[in-house]
Amino acid sequence: MITIDNISKEYNTVEVLRIDELNIPEGxxxxxxxxxxxxxxxxFSLFLDLIQPTRGQITSQGIVVSESEEWKPFTSAFIDESFxxxxxxxxxxxxxxxxxxxxxxxxxxxxxxxxxxFFHGEILNQKKYLRDMSKGNQKKVGIVGAFIGDPKVVILDxxxxxxDPTTQIRLKxxxxxxxxxxxxxxxxxxxxxxxxxxxxxxxxxxxxGKQVKDIKTSEATLKELENYFADRANQxxxxxxxEEAKKED
Amino acid sequence: xxxxxxxxxxxxxxxxxxxxxLAIRILIIxxxxxxxxxALFFGxxxxxxxxxxxxxxxxxxxxNSFLIYWFLAxxxxxxxxxxxxxxxxxxxxxxxxxxxxxxxxxxxRTGVSFFNIFPLLFFVPFSIVLLVEGYxxxxxxxxxxxxxxxxxxxxxxxxxxNKTNGYFYGILAxxxxxxxxxxxxxxxxxxxxxxxxxxxxxxxxxxxVPMALLFISYKLVYNYVRKHFxxxxxxxxxxxxxxxxxxxxxxxxxxxxxxxxNDLKLITRNVRPRQVVLMSxxxxxxxxxxxxxxxxxxxxxxxxxASIFVTGGFLLSFGQYVPAWDxxxxxxxxxxxxxxxxxxESKWSLMTTACxxxxxxxxxxxxxxxxxxxxxxxxxxxxxxLNSFITLYGGALNRQPMKLNEKAKxxxxxQAFSPTxxxxxxxxxxxxxxxxxxxxxxxxYEAGIITLAASGVIGLLLKNQFLNFIEKTYxxxxxxxxxxxxEKQ
Numbered sequence: 001m002i003t004i005d006n007i008s009k010e011y012n013t014v015e016v017l018r019i020d021e022l023n024i025p026e027g028x029x030x031x032x033x034x035x036x037x038x039x040x041x042x043x044f045s046l047f048l049d050l051i052q053p054t055r056g057q058i059t060s061q062g063i064v065v066s067e068s069e070e071w072k073p074f075t076s077a078f079i080d081e082s083f084x085x086x087x088x089x090x091x092x093x094x095x096x097x098x099x100x101x102x103x104x105x106x107x108x109x110x111x112x113x114x115x116x117x118f119f120h121g122e123i124l125n126q127k128k129y130l131r132d133m134s135k136g137n138q139k140k141v142g143i144v145g146a147f148i149g150d151p152k153v154v155i156l157d158x159x160x161x162x163x164d165p166t167t168q169i170r171l172k173x174x175x176x177x178x179x180x181x182x183x184x185x186x187x188x189x190x191x192x193x194x195x196x197x198x199x200x201x202x203x204x205x206x207x208x209g210k211q212v213k214d215i216k217t218s219e220a221t222l223k224e225l226e227n228y229f230a231d232r233a234n235q236x237x238x239x240x241x242x243e244e245a246k247k248e249d
Numbered sequence: 250x251x252x253x254x255x256x257x258x259x260x261x262x263x264x265x266x267x268x269x270x271l272a273i274r275i276l277i278i279x280x281x282x283x284x285x286x287x288a289l290f291f292g293x294x295x296x297x298x299x300x301x302x303x304x305x306x307x308x309x310x311x312x313n314s315f316l317i318y319w320f321l322a323x324x325x326x327x328x329x330x331x332x333x334x335x336x337x338x339x340x341x342x343x344x345x346x347x348x349x350x351x352x353x354x355x356x357x358r359t360g361v362s363f364f365n366i367f368p369l370l371f372f373v374p375f376s377i378v379l380l381v382e383g384y385x386x387x388x389x390x391x392x393x394x395x396x397x398x399x400x401x402x403x404x405x406x407x408x409x410x411n412k413t414n415g416y417f418y419g420i421l422a423x424x425x426x427x428x429x430x431x432x433x434x435x436x437x438x439x440x441x442x443x444x445x446x447x448x449x450x451x452x453x454x455x456x457x458v459p460m461a462l463l464f465i466s467y468k469l470v471y472n473y474v475r476k477h478f479x480x481x482x483x484x485x486x487x488x489x490x491x492x493x494x495x496x497x498x499x500x501x502x503x504x505x506x507x508x509x510x511n512d513l514k515l516i517t518r519n520v521r522p523r524q525v526v527l528m529s530x531x532x533x534x535x536x537x538x539x540x541x542x543x544x545x546x547x548x549x550x551x552x553x554x555a556s557i558f559v560t561g562g563f564l565l566s567f568g569q570y571v572p573a574w575d576x577x578x579x580x581x582x583x584x585x586x587x588x589x590x591x592x593x594e595s596k597w598s599l600m601t602t603a604c605x606x607x608x609x610x611x612x613x614x615x616x617x618x619x620x621x622x623x624x625x626x627x628x629x630x631x632x633x634x635l636n637s638f639i640t641l642y643g644g645a646l647n648r649q650p651m652k653l654n655e656k657a658k659x660x661x662x663x664q665a666f667s668p669t670x671x672x673x674x675x676x677x678x679x680x681x682x683x684x685x686x687x688x689x690x691x692x693x694y695e696a697g698i699i700t701l702a703a704s705g706v707i708g709l710l711l712k713n714q715f716l717n718f719i720e721k722t723y724x725x726x727x728x729x730x731x732x733x734x735x736e737k738q
Contacts, residue, residue, distance in 0.1 A: 048584040052728040072586045082735065083581040085511075087518040087653065092495065099507050100586045129518070131654070149586070 001026050002047070002153065002185065007056035009042055009209075015054075017042045017209040024202075026061075026152075027182035029175060031200030031217075032189040033225065035232070038206040040189040041079065044155050047187070048077055060153060073101075077155035078142035086131030090123045090141050093130060094148060101149025108148060115144050118170045135162045143171065147178075154178075155187045160195045168195065175199045193229070197222045207232075281363075285370050292374030296382065309379060309392075309450065310443060317442035320399060321424045323368065327407040328417045329524070331364050352474050356467065359408065365400055372396045384450070391456040395449035398459035405466040409473060508595030509602065515574060516567075519653035522574065525566050529603075532562025533610055536625070540617045549694070552621065553685040553701070556628035557636070557678065559611050563603035564632055565677065568640035569647070571596045572723075576650040576734040583731060590720045596644075597637055597716070604632045620694065624685075627701040631681045634705030638715040639680075643673030645722040648733035 004022040008015060017039040024030050032040045045051045046058055049065045063070045076097075077083065085093055098108035112124065122137050123144075130138060139162050146154050160168050176199060178184055190196045196203055197217055205213035205228065213228065215221055291298075299308035376393040380386060410416035430436040448455040496513045499506040516522040539545045539555035546552075558565070567574075572592075575582050582592060608629040615622045684704050689697030708715065723730075 048580075050580055050583060050728070050731050069588050072584065072588070075584070076586075077584055079580065082578050083584075085578045085581070087514060092514070096511060097585065102586075 001061065003059040005056050005059065007046060007053050007058060009039075009046065009051065010054040015209060017046075017206075019043070019211050022204070022211065022214075024185060024187070026185055027179070028202060029179040029186045029188070029200045031196035031203040032187065032206060033191075033193065033196055033203055034189075034206035035229075037208070039209040040206060041157055042209070043206070044077070044079060044157050044187065044189065047153075047155055048075070048079070050079075071153075074152035075155070076101075076146045076149070076151040076153070077157075078139075078146045078159070079155070079157040081138060081142070083142050083145070084130050084138055087129055089129060090126060090133075093141060094145060097145050097148045101151075103149050111148060112144070118144065118167065118174065120167065136164060136167070139163055140167065151184055153185045153187070157189050158191070159188060160190050160192050172199050193222060193225045197225065284367065288367055288370035289374055292371040293378060296375065296378045309384065310447065312375075313446035313450075314439035314443035316396075316446045317438060318424065318428070320403060321420060321427075323364070323400075323403050324406065324410075324420055325417065325424065327364050327403060328411060328420070331362060331404075331407055331411075348475065352471060355474065356405070356408075356470060359404060360401060362404070365404055368400045369397070372400075387453050388450040391453040392446075392450040395446075395456050395459040398456075398463040402459070402463045402466045405463075405470045408470045409466075504591075505595065505598050509599055512574075512595075512599050515653070520655060521651065521653050522567070525570070526563065529562035529564075529566040532558045532566070533607060535559055535562070536611070536614055536617075536621075540614070540621055549689060549697070550682050550686055552624055553628065553682050553697075554678065556621070556624045557632065557681050559614070559625050560604050560607040560629040561632040561636055563607060564600045564636055564640060567603070568596075568600045568637070569643060569673075570651060571600075571641060571644040572730070573644075573647060573649060573651040573734075574653070577653055579731060579734045583727065589723055589727075590716060593641060593720055593723065594716060597641055600637045600640065601633045604629055604637070623698050624701075627685070627698045627705075628681060630702040630705030631684065631708075632705070634708030635680070636677055638708060638712075638719065639673065639677050642719050642722060643677075645719065645726055645730075646673065648726070648730050650734045650736065 002024040004019050006020055008018040010016065016037075032043065034040050042051065046053055047060070047065065049071075053066060057064050057066060059065070060071045060075065065071050085096065088096060094108050094112060095105055098105065103111075112119075119140060123140055126133070130141060133141070139159070143156060143159055146156065159171060163171060172195060175186055175188070178186060179199075179201065186200075188196065188200060201217050203213070203215045203217055203221065203225070204211055205215075205225070215224065295312070296308050299305065299311050303311060305311060372393060376389055379389045379392075427438045431439060449459070494513075494517060496510040499510040499513070502509070516526050535558040536555050539551055545555075572579065572582075608626070611622075611625050611629075614625055681701055681704075685697040685701045687697075688700045
């Protein structure tokens with residue numbers, strides 16, 4: 001269970017994120033949606049204690065993340081390429097993570113064998129450093145790396161971006177399977193409304209750092225989200241027009 | 250051309266250089282003035298110094314005969330340090346510029362480099378002195394012009410050889426061979442070089458040779474770039490072959506072996522740390538400067554100073570960039586299942602292991618007597634027991650990110666260098682001298698050695714306390730460090 005308690009983050013007194021209360025039960029697949037600058041990555045960074053909350057706290061399985069390091073053993077994440085070590089090959093990277101999480105090479109190999117389809121033959125035995133791989137392949141490595149060592153909380157920021165269509169489908173299957181088996185709480189953000197609605201049981205919409213919607217996913221969710229963002233676009237157009245009209249006056 | 254210029258002006262003024270804090274800028278400018286000043290100073294005085302010291306009529310001849318070493322060394326230094334400002338051609342490729350124009354611009358931009366200005370700061374005043382001293386005007390001018398051409402020829406040659414390490418070792422070997430043959434008076438390259446370089450003065454029309462050389466080297470580079478002027482060509486980053494060395498044998502040593510393994514990969518697979526480690530290796534020979542000279546023999550403070558460097562080269566040069574070495578993937582390190590303390594301890598082990606290895610490698614210094622070797626041993630003890638912690642502590646204050654796979658740039662490189670580092674250097678270098686010198690003055694040499702050695706042992710005993718304290722400092726700065734490392738340079 002992850003609990004957000006009155007959290008807020010300010011940069012130079014400008015509030016970029018403020019969530020009063022949010023509870024994510026164990027094993028839930030949780031989706032975060034919002035336009036650029038809505039605060040998705042900020043929220044994820046707060047989960048990982050990468051930035052300091054201005055107020056409030058996040059508790060993960062009873063541990064306040066900004067006060068103790070005890071959340072590290074059961075949490076893993078892939079936010080951006082700074083979660084990759086550029087000078088390692090994919091295998092070396094996986095073994096590195098495995099070692100940090102107390103998994104032997106054989107155990108890591110076993111886990112990797114389950115990702116064969118996901119890798120599509122482009123990751124292992126490539127004789128390439130991660131820094132020389134394409135963005136999409138880097139992403140694959142990062143995502144799989146986040147599943148090493150049976151983490152209980154997995155945070156993926158924009159996991160679908162840069163992936164080819166086949167891999168997107170594979171990733172969705174993977175996430176769904178994990179959710180069905182209740183192996184881990186999965187937190188995912190995405191700009192692709194279709195993907196999130198397919199994968200996540202619950203979707204929270206952020207706008208300008210505030211939670212504006214909290215939806216339990218159903219058949220109607222995709223439509224609801226699409227309408228919501230279409231309305232946003234309309235409102236902005238409307239706003240621009242009135243501004244222009246004002247100027248002309 | 251104008252638009253290209255304005256583009257690079259923007260990239261220059263908007264680069265982190267100008268957004269750096271004032272102190273670093275001043276430091277860089279001071280460094281520039283310092284080295285430029287040295288060049289100018291010797292440009293003006295070397296004529297007279299040579300004349301007086303060697304008692305020769307024609308100092309130009311002496312200079313000429315040693316110019317061959319100058320240019321070889323110049324090439325080596327360039328290979329090592331000169332960054333080619335060519336990286337980002339991608340956006341230009343699809344813009345309506347003619348290729349030839351971009352390439353010409355690119356190549357002429359390499360001309361404006363410290364490595365070209367610095368030699369000119371020497372040769373210009375030197376030539377003026379020649380004129381003042383009554384050397385022929387035409388001859389001096391053609392000689393200077395030749396030097397000018399050769400400097401820029403080196404600039405372009407570096408362009409061609411920069412991607413292959415073999416050239417570096419080749420040139421190094423040639424230079425070394427020449428020097429050895431010279432020292433043992435078997436064959437003097439300087440005699441031939443003298444004829445060659447003097448001809449530019451004696452026969453002014455000879456200036457055509459360096460001019461031609463410059464032109465050829467320029468054309469070669471031009472054609473090379475032209476041929477490879479595609480996104481996947483010469484200018485783009487090269488994809489390297491992966492290294493076979495995976496250091497898996499270190500797994501035997503448990504958790505620490507695992508971290509050591511990763512750090513060794515970091516060092517062997519990235520340009521910047523390789524540079525630093527090579528430098529730190531050179532520090533092993535630092536003692537030779539001090540131990541061989543009689544003036545220092547009696548200045549025990551200097552001996553202590555040198556001894557710290559002999560075993561501490563790696564510690565000082567590599568250690569000062571902890572944690573910046575991991576800046577490219579710092580968020581991973583901070584969110585993965587590794588406690589801050591473990592992380593710091595692994596870095597500490599790496600540094601102390603290197604110290605210990607350097608100490609073993611320094612055994613040949615026994616040649617200079619036990620007195621000096623005991624100083625090295627005491628220095629090693631200090632390095633392992635105290636300096637390692639001080640260095641690690643200094644790292645907590647250092648928040649400059651670093652690009653691992655790029656060469657350090659002389660003078661424009663500010664990556665991972667900050668004034669706090671300069672301040673933290675004081676206890677690292679002055680500390681051991683004081684620890685040694687005070688008991689030495691009051692009692693005797695042995696007392697100094699023992700105090701220095703004991704300080705290291707005490708530090709080692711307090712390891713846990715030190716690490717806890719350092720960890721707290723790191724924890725306090727954690728968010729700032731993450732944010733700073735996250736900034737794209």
